[in-house]
Amino acid sequence: xxxxxAITGLGIFCxxxxxxxxxxxxxxxxxxxxxxxxxxxxxxxxMEQSYYNNxxxxxxxxxxxxxxxxxxxxxxxALSHNFYHNHPTKISDFVAIKIFLLAGAVAMVSFGNxxxxxxxxxILSIALYxxxxxxxxxxxxxxxxxxxxxxxxxxxxxxxxxxxxxxGAMGSFDVLEISESSLSAELPIWFPxxxxxxxxxxxxxxxxxxxxxWAPDVYEGSPALTTALMSTLAKVVAIATLFKLVSGLNLISxxxxxxxxxxxxxxxxxxxxxxxxxxxxxALRQVNVKRMLAFSGISHAGFMLMxxxxxxxxxxxxxxxTAAYALxxxxxxxxILYVCRDHDNEDITNFHGLGKTNPLLAAILTASLxxxxxxxxxxxxxxxxxxxxxxIQAGYIxxxxxxxxxxxxxxxxxxxxxxxxxxKEPNQERTGKPFLIYAAAVISIALNIALGLxxxxxxxxxx
Amino acid sequence: xxxxxxLIILLIGAFATYFSGDKLSSKVALLFSLAALGCSILLxxxxxxxxxxxxxxxxxNQPKISFAxxxxxxxxxxxxxxxxxxxxxxxxxxxxxxxxxxAFYGLILFMAFAMTGTFLAxxxxxxxxxxxxxxxxxxxxxxxxGNGDAEERRKAVVKFFIYTLAGSLFMLTAFIYLSQKANGSxxxxxxxxxxxxxxxxxxxxxAFFLAYAIKIPLxxxxxxxxxxxxxxxxxxxxxxxxxxxxxxxxxxIRWQLPLAPIAAKEYMYVFIALGIAGVIxxxxxxxxxxxxxxxxxxxxxxxxxxxxxxxxxxTLDGLRGAVLQMIAHGFVVVGLFFAAEVIFRRFxxxxxxxxGGIRTQSPKFTSMFLILVLASVALPSTFNFVGEFTVLYSLxxxxxxxxxxxxTTIILGAYYMLxxxxxxxxxxxxxxxxxxxxxxxxxxxxVIIAVLLFFGFYPKPITDLITPSLETILQVINKN
Numbered sequence: 001x002x003x004x005x006a007i008t009g010l011g012i013f014c015x016x017x018x019x020x021x022x023x024x025x026x027x028x029x030x031x032x033x034x035x036x037x038x039x040x041x042x043x044x045x046x047m048e049q050s051y052y053n054n055x056x057x058x059x060x061x062x063x064x065x066x067x068x069x070x071x072x073x074x075x076x077x078a079l080s081h082n083f084y085h086n087h088p089t090k091i092s093d094f095v096a097i098k099i100f101l102l103a104g105a106v107a108m109v110s111f112g113n114x115x116x117x118x119x120x121x122x123i124l125s126i127a128l129y130x131x132x133x134x135x136x137x138x139x140x141x142x143x144x145x146x147x148x149x150x151x152x153x154x155x156x157x158x159x160x161x162x163x164x165x166x167x168g169a170m171g172s173f174d175v176l177e178i179s180e181s182s183l184s185a186e187l188p189i190w191f192p193x194x195x196x197x198x199x200x201x202x203x204x205x206x207x208x209x210x211x212x213x214w215a216p217d218v219y220e221g222s223p224a225l226t227t228a229l230m231s232t233l234a235k236v237v238a239i240a241t242l243f244k245l246v247s248g249l250n251l252i253s254x255x256x257x258x259x260x261x262x263x264x265x266x267x268x269x270x271x272x273x274x275x276x277x278x279x280x281x282x283a284l285r286q287v288n289v290k291r292m293l294a295f296s297g298i299s300h301a302g303f304m305l306m307x308x309x310x311x312x313x314x315x316x317x318x319x320x321x322t323a324a325y326a327l328x329x330x331x332x333x334x335x336i337l338y339v340c341r342d343h344d345n346e347d348i349t350n351f352h353g354l355g356k357t358n359p360l361l362a363a364i365l366t367a368s369l370x371x372x373x374x375x376x377x378x379x380x381x382x383x384x385x386x387x388x389x390x391x392i393q394a395g396y397i398x399x400x401x402x403x404x405x406x407x408x409x410x411x412x413x414x415x416x417x418x419x420x421x422x423x424k425e426p427n428q429e430r431t432g433k434p435f436l437i438y439a440a441a442v443i444s445i446a447l448n449i450a451l452g453l454x455x456x457x458x459x460x461x462x463x
Numbered sequence: 464x465x466x467x468x469x470l471i472i473l474l475i476g477a478f479a480t481y482f483s484g485d486k487l488s489s490k491v492a493l494l495f496s497l498a499a500l501g502c503s504i505l506l507x508x509x510x511x512x513x514x515x516x517x518x519x520x521x522x523x524n525q526p527k528i529s530f531a532x533x534x535x536x537x538x539x540x541x542x543x544x545x546x547x548x549x550x551x552x553x554x555x556x557x558x559x560x561x562x563x564x565x566a567f568y569g570l571i572l573f574m575a576f577a578m579t580g581t582f583l584a585x586x587x588x589x590x591x592x593x594x595x596x597x598x599x600x601x602x603x604x605x606x607x608x609g610n611g612d613a614e615e616r617r618k619a620v621v622k623f624f625i626y627t628l629a630g631s632l633f634m635l636t637a638f639i640y641l642s643q644k645a646n647g648s649x650x651x652x653x654x655x656x657x658x659x660x661x662x663x664x665x666x667x668x669x670a671f672f673l674a675y676a677i678k679i680p681l682x683x684x685x686x687x688x689x690x691x692x693x694x695x696x697x698x699x700x701x702x703x704x705x706x707x708x709x710x711x712x713x714x715x716i717r718w719q720l721p722l723a724p725i726a727a728k729e730y731m732y733v734f735i736a737l738g739i740a741g742v743i744x745x746x747x748x749x750x751x752x753x754x755x756x757x758x759x760x761x762x763x764x765x766x767x768x769x770x771x772x773x774x775x776x777x778t779l780d781g782l783r784g785a786v787l788q789m790i791a792h793g794f795v796v797v798g799l800f801f802a803a804e805v806i807f808r809r810f811x812x813x814x815x816x817x818x819g820g821i822r823t824q825s826p827k828f829t830s831m832f833l834i835l836v837l838a839s840v841a842l843p844s845t846f847n848f849v850g851e852f853t854v855l856y857s858l859x860x861x862x863x864x865x866x867x868x869x870x871t872t873i874i875l876g877a878y879y880m881l882x883x884x885x886x887x888x889x890x891x892x893x894x895x896x897x898x899x900x901x902x903x904x905x906x907x908x909x910v911i912i913a914v915l916l917f918f919g920f921y922p923k924p925i926t927d928l929i930t931p932s933l934e935t936i937l938q939v940i941n942k943n
């Protein structure tokens with residue numbers, strides 16, 4: 001709870017800094033502030049408390065994921081410095097929006113009431129709409145913002161409708177009360193229907209097939225930093241929330257009571273296979289790096305959905321997977337931001353010869369792509385390993401084999417980028433070594449490798 | 464002191480090499496690889512004295528993964544092979560200039576690190592991690608420092624990477640499945656104890672086979688090999704053919720056969736036949752090659768086919784012959800690729816048609832090359848003869864026709880190798896001059912030849928080293 005208040009306060013401070021004309025201090029101040037919030041969040045770890053009539057419930061799950069969100073936001077704020085150097089007057093707005101977005105994200109994993117859940121999702125989404133359209137003179141960015149807004153508001157509407165149906169069935173918005181009454185033998189049909197609608201809305205936010213159509217266009221059109229945010233933070237938040245909804249509302253046992261569990265499992269398996277296959281196959285053909293990563297994100301969403309099959313045991317696995325994926329994503333986007341900062345597109349040709357001109361950044365991008373592809377010693381490998389382990393334990397060996405085949409396919413497009421960096425001649429001069437970009441890239445990949453060397457640190461958090 | 468010391472030396476060496484700068488890097492790399500060799504010899508002494516040089520500590524709690532390095536005779540033999548070949552390979556590259564040498568030599572040491580780890584690891588997951596790690600450096604070595612047309616090279620290398628990764632991911636799935644059966648443990652002892660049904664064993668065997676058949680490579684998974692061997696820099700080719708292939712063969716003996724013995728017995732004939740098919744196919748294709756490196760690649764395909772056939776016989780002789788031949792082949796193939804490199808340094812060609820007339824200009828090189836060629840065709844008194852003969856003997860115990868067909872490797876091998884020797888070395892004087900071997904080159908050749916001849920006459924130290932552990936593995940295979 002204190003975390004949420006502190007984050008909101010920090011966002012307001014960012015706006016005040018603009019008024020006081022302290023723009024230069026805004027990034028260091030925000031990073032320090034976020035580090036403070038992170039420390040505060042660590043202190044809350046292990047406490048199980050609820051506030052404001054169960055509006056917010058702090059649990060291990062919520063604090064662990066909040067820490068991940070805060071760390072990701074620190075990186076994204078650090079990257080803002082160079083990204084907005086041409087628009088110094090707007091930097092406080094953009095940083096403040098990111099902080100508010102973080103507040104929404106934290107609310108989404110610590111809700112104790114469906115009203116709070118909806119508030120969180122709206123805070124996050126509206127911030128994202130604004131950020132997607134933030135390059136206001138660029139027609140593509142406008143398009144991205146508009147598309148995302150239209151699609152996103154539909155999804156929000158569907159979620160809201162679902163919540164209403166759940167309320168109609170249970171007579172309460174409170175998660176605890178719903179989860180208790182969901183175990184009763186006779187439930188009105190509205191409850192599963194409402195849950196389906198909520199899950200559909202969340203799948204849209206996750207960008208899982210078949211609700212993924214907005215992602216490539218929006219990712220490509222948005223400013224690169226916003227794309228970084230969407231593909232790391234926003235995706236992680238959405239999948240964590242979806243997981244919390246399914247586990248928090250006792251959906252699995254409730255479905256079991258009504259003999260619907262098998263159907264649910266089939267749906268999850270199908271969605272997960274469809275997401276990873278469609279994402280991977282489409283990614284093979286992309287020449288725009290942002291679009292490619294959008295499709296790769298869709299396929300990773302498919303992997304993350306596998307955790308829904310073993311809800312009771314896989315919270316730790318999900319945390320590990322999302323951390324590995326998001327940290328690799330941050331490292332990759334830091335390099336992309338550096339390489340494409342003076343270009344109006346993010347085509348692979350921009351990366352030609354990066355291995356010769358900037359060996360360090362090329363190595364970092366390579367490492368992050370290898371992590372996403374699941375090569376050991378990077379944490380992406382362990383994430384997949386734990387996920388597969390969990391899934392085989394639950395008896396879905398066929399799903400794991402499909403996932404394995406998808407991992408092989410994904411190497412194809414990740415390596416396209418690696419090949420471009422190392423086996424093509426450089427076609428442009430790259431000057432300047434912006435400190436914050438380098439720092440963000442190095443630290444995020446170092447964290448990624450550290451997670452790979454000591455997986456138990458994260459994996460055992462949610463036991 | 465335990466075997467992790469070797470790994471630490473190599474890993475530190477890889478980073479030290481990278482940070483020592485382009486000029487010093489080759490010497491630093493050589494130094495560290497020699498240190499690793501010294502350390503492994505020391506450890507071998509301790510091992511022979513009966514000391515425990517294995518290591519086991521827990522690493523990840525859930526699922527239970529341990530950092531377990533088990534050094535038995537078989538593993539030590541392979542570690543020594545790696546430790547001995549790495550300095551030779553590094554030293555042999557001293558005549559070449561590499562761009563960004565620090566990264567190049569750093570990657571070589573890193574690869575040696577990963578391969579040594581693969582041989583030592585006795586936890587399924589740890590083994591898998593090392594196995595995959597070895598793939599990354601060779602990918603970059605072949606891609607960045609390779610030769611030939613960039614576009615073709617890119618295709619060949621990516622194909623190689625995706626192929627091998629595809630195979631090993633199925634192995635990973637098999638490991639996860641096995642560990643579920645063994646209550647979450649990946650330790651080799653626990654996996655050995657499992658009693659799986661024949662059907663389960665069949666699928667496990669197949670998953671492992673996919674990984675190893677691609678790495679070794681066995682027919683029909685060999686299509687990546689010749690192109691990558693040709694396109695990679697010679698150092699990369701030596702690493703691939705000298706050591707990395709042996710990772711696959713070693714893993715067959717260490718992991719595949721004991722984990723799925725019923726399937727191994729059931730389908731023994733199929734897999735021996737695949738190996739022998741590789742022998743004949745490799746030999747025949749080698750006959751028609753014009754590129755020296757490609758010819759050696761196909762000859763290597765033939766030899767490893769025979770080694771694989773030997774391991775699948777599941778007899779002590781077969782396994783022992785396979786291991787002996789692995790070591791012998793490792794040395795001889797490194798020597799042959801080095802000879803190809805020596806010729807390339809002077810003639811700047813790999814086309815056999817453009818060579819010839821070297822003998823008159825450089826007698827020393829000719830005699831050394833001849834010894835290597837003869838060793839490669841398993842002339843008695845060379846180490847290769849010991850290995851190849853034992854394997855053929857074991858094949859004859861299974862079915863005499865396997866031995867007859869496998870024996871063609873010696874006949875066909877002699878034919879294409881001597882024909883190659885004739886076209887490359889003999890003949891009219893070449894218009895281009897060929898300087899005789901330099902001191903550095905001579906040392907590399909001399910070491911390789913000395914090893915081949917010494918163990919050709921006296922293979923007992925190696926057989927003594929490997930036999931007990933092979934017997935243990937056979938016990939596991941025959942436990943039912």
